[in-house]
Amino acid sequence: MPVVSNQANDIDVDLGRLFSSLARNWLRILLVALCITGLAFLLAWLATPLYRAETRILIETRESPLTRGNAPADADRPILDAEGVASQVQVISSTDILKKVATDLNLASRKEFDPSIDMSLPKRILVSTGLMRDPKDVPADERVLSTFREKLKVYNVERSRVIVIEFSSEDPALAAAIPNKIAEAYLGVQQVAKQQSNTDATQWLQPEIANLSDRVKEAEGKVAAYRSQSDLLIGQNNSVLATQQLSELSSELSRVRANRSAAEANAESLRSTIRAGASLDSAPEVLSSPLIQRLREREVELKAQIADLSVTLLGNHPRLRALNSQLNDLEGQIRSEARKVLSGLETEAKTAAAREASLQRDLDALKQVSARADDQGVELRSLEREAAAQRELLESYLSRYREAMSRGEGNYLPADARIFSRAVAPVEPYFPKILPITIAAFVASLLIMAIITLLQELFSGRAMRRAGQGFYDVDELAMPAAMPVAALVEERELVEERTGTLTVERAAARLIADNAKRAIFVSPEGDEAAAASVMVAREIANSGQRVLLLDLTSAGVASHPMLDGQQRPGITNLLAAEAQFTDVIHADFYSDCHVIPVGTADPETAMRAADRLPIIMRSLASAYDLVVVECGPTDPEGVARLLGEDTKIALALIDPADETVVASTEAFARAGHDDMLLVSPVGAAAGRNGLHRSAA
Known part of the structure; x- marks a missing residue:
């Protein structure tokens, strides 16, 4: 058996008792859940169905490469970034587009878009009483646009250039027509x-082209005038004449110098050959002379004849001597002719030297002219660059102007977007979904009612117990350690048979069997007999029922031992409006019973509100299974305010033969309370010794 704890301030939650309240109140929870579910089903069934459709637009370049003039290399890249697509979302939902669509579809004539059309009777009453603004005070366009925007949703798909136009309406055809119309309007x-x-x-471009044409003419005129005034005449190959002549003269001078050097070299070579008396056959200039070539041919013929005759004739033969003489003459002629060739070469070298000197003088003169031409060319090129820039800009403007004119005349200006998914009329409404709403309402109502029931059980204090408090068997009897259990039971049965009274256990069993909601205890003998109400309350509380003891005695003899003598707010504080129920209900230190002590307020002030006792009793009876009221020594009129349905009156007594007990019994019998219980706290002494928590 667990040991009884004396912890006065720590409170635990009895989870078993807390959640058992769900089982006790299952019918109420189920009925409330069914009512809420039925209401949700009815509202969903009667709600106007709404249909939703969407149109999707892709932002892309619609320009064809065949029609795009002078397109850059990156012209096929996307034209808008994320911020640009977000801006197009705002354009699509702009007021101008919505107004155009509303006008084209005549939305102002539909009740769905204009709340001023065919207002219901409750709305008319609210408008007439000033509790609601008259919709007609707002312009018709604003009324339509306000409803339009509430039903419209435009957004772009994340990480893409797709824009979704979504619209909901009571009419499925209209739900599909409006997003398509908005997309077309966009x-x-x-x-x-x-x-x-x-x-x-x-x-x-028109005035710009005219202005540029004049500037191009002016710039080209400046170029031509400057070229004519300067030495920058253009020759062949589109170059300045002085530069071209300088180039030609330099080439001629180089050629003349080469010829002079070659002539001098040839003359010197031939001169050396003649002086040395060497053969002239190695000199190319001698061999190239026609006369020398003929003389050489004649020399060959003579040598051939001499060779032929030398075979048959002696060397002194006149014929041979004549031929040798002719041969010697030919050699002299060849050398004479070689000297003439040498003289020609020397003359040619002198002529080339003179030509070189003349060309050098002309070249020096042209260099001065070319230097002046270079200076003038700098200015000329500057004028030409200006003219070229103006001409290029003019040609660019002319190209753009012709392209713009052709596009305007051909009406070829495609939008940078296309509709790739058109809205179609939906078949099923997206709201209300009757089955999901009904199921959700049922589950939510069950959950809420379960929470409310648990909170009621928790706040009522019925699920609270003292921390560390143990549990005891209801059938255990308080008894001295030296007294056998059988002897104590026999003694109690004898007392009950002799006096007609009930023991605490029998009285608790009777109250439970009769399903009593209130038990009014009267103690004619005073404080000692008041222990019976405390013992009965604890006995019933230990059986698992929710029990509260209300102490209405003047000295608080019933609640005083239950709270270890501590002064707590009680019934007088509640009647005097100084405290609430949660402040005056306390836990018994030695059982699962709750107690409302007498309290600390002025009794006279509290008695002025005694009429509130019936209300307090009804509230307590609805929160607890049994309310035990200890009234002390009182008469039937004193307990009249405490009576109600399922009320039992119990007379607590120690000595049945006591005069006060007999008088009180007769008084209650005359008042019509013949079935009151007579309860005797026999064995209470053992409980007071601390061996059982049922004792006071």
């Missing part, structure tokens, strides 16, 4: 914007 707005931009561009 593409139309883009095309109009491009047309306007194209028109603005052509209007701006």
Whole structure:
């Protein structure tokens, strides 16, 4: 058996008793849950069904490479970044587009979009009483747009350039028509914007082209005038004449120098050969002379004849001597002719030297002219660059102008977006989903009612117990250590048979069997007999029921031992409005019973509110299984306010033959309380010795 704890301030929650309240109140929880579920089902069934459809737009370049003039290499890249796509979302939901769609579809004539059309009777009453603003005070366009925006949702798909236009409506056809119409209006707005931009561009380019044409003419005129005034005449190969002549003269001078050097070298070589008397056959200039070539041929013929005749004739033969003489003459002629060739070479070298000197003088003069031309060329190139830049800009403007004019005349200005998924009329509404709503309402109501029941059980204090407090068997009897259990039981049965009274255990069993909600205890003999109510309350509490003892004695003799003599707020504080129920209900230190002591307020002040006792009793009876009231020595009129349904009156006595007991019994019998219980706290002494927590 667990030992009784004396901890006065620590309170534990009895989880078993707490959650057993769900089983005791299962019918109430189920009925409330079914009612809420039925209401949710009815509301979902009567709710107006809403349909939702969506149109998807892809932001991309619609321009064809075949129609895009002078397109850069990166022209096919996406035209918008994440911020640009977000900006297009705002454009799609702009007021201008929504107004156009509302006008095209005549949304102002639909009750769904204009709350001022066919207002219900409750709304008319609220408007007439000033509790609700009259919708007609708002302009019709604003009313339609306000409802339009509530039903419209435009957003872009994350990490993409897809924009979704979503709309909900009571009409499935309208739910599909509006997003499609918004998408078409958006593409139309883009095309109009491009047309306007194209028109603005052509209007701006026209005067710019005219101005640029004049500036190009002026710049090219300056180039031509400067070229004519300077020495920068253009020759062949589109170069300055002085530069071209200088180049040609330099080439001629180089050629003349080469010829002079070659002539001098050839003359010196031939001169050396003649002086040395060497053969002239090695000199190319001698061999190239036609006369020398003929003389050499004649020399060969003579040598051939001499060779032929030498075979048959002697060396002194006149014929041979004549031929040798002719041969010697030919050698002299060849050398004479070689000297003439040498003289020609020397003359040629002198002529080349004179030509070289002349060309050098002309070259020096042209260098001065070319230097002046270079200085003038710097200025000329500057003028040409200016003219070229103006001409290039003019050609660019002309190309853009012609392109803009052709696009405007051909009306080819595609929007940078396309509809790749059009909305279709939905078949099923997205709201209300009757089955999910009903199931959710049932589950939520069950959960909420379970929580409410647990909170009621917890706040009522019925699920609280003193920390460390043990449990005892209800059938155990308080007895002295030296007295056998059988002897004590026999003594109690004898007393009950002799006096007609009930023991504490029998009285507790009777109250439980009769399903009593209130037990009013009267103690004619005073404080000692008041222990019976405490013992009965503890006995019933130990059986698992929720029991509260209300102490209405003047000295608090019933609650005083239950709280170890501590002064706590009680019934007088509650009647005097100085405390609430949670402040005056306390836990018994030695059982699962709860107790409301007498309290600390002024009794006279509390008695002025005695009429509140019936209300307090009803509240306590609804929260507890049994309310035990200890009234002390009182008469039937004193307990009249405490009576109610399922009330039992018990007379606590020690000596049945006591005059006060007999008088009190007769008084209650005359008042119609013939079935009151007579309870005797026999064996209470053992309980008071601390061996059983049922004792006071």
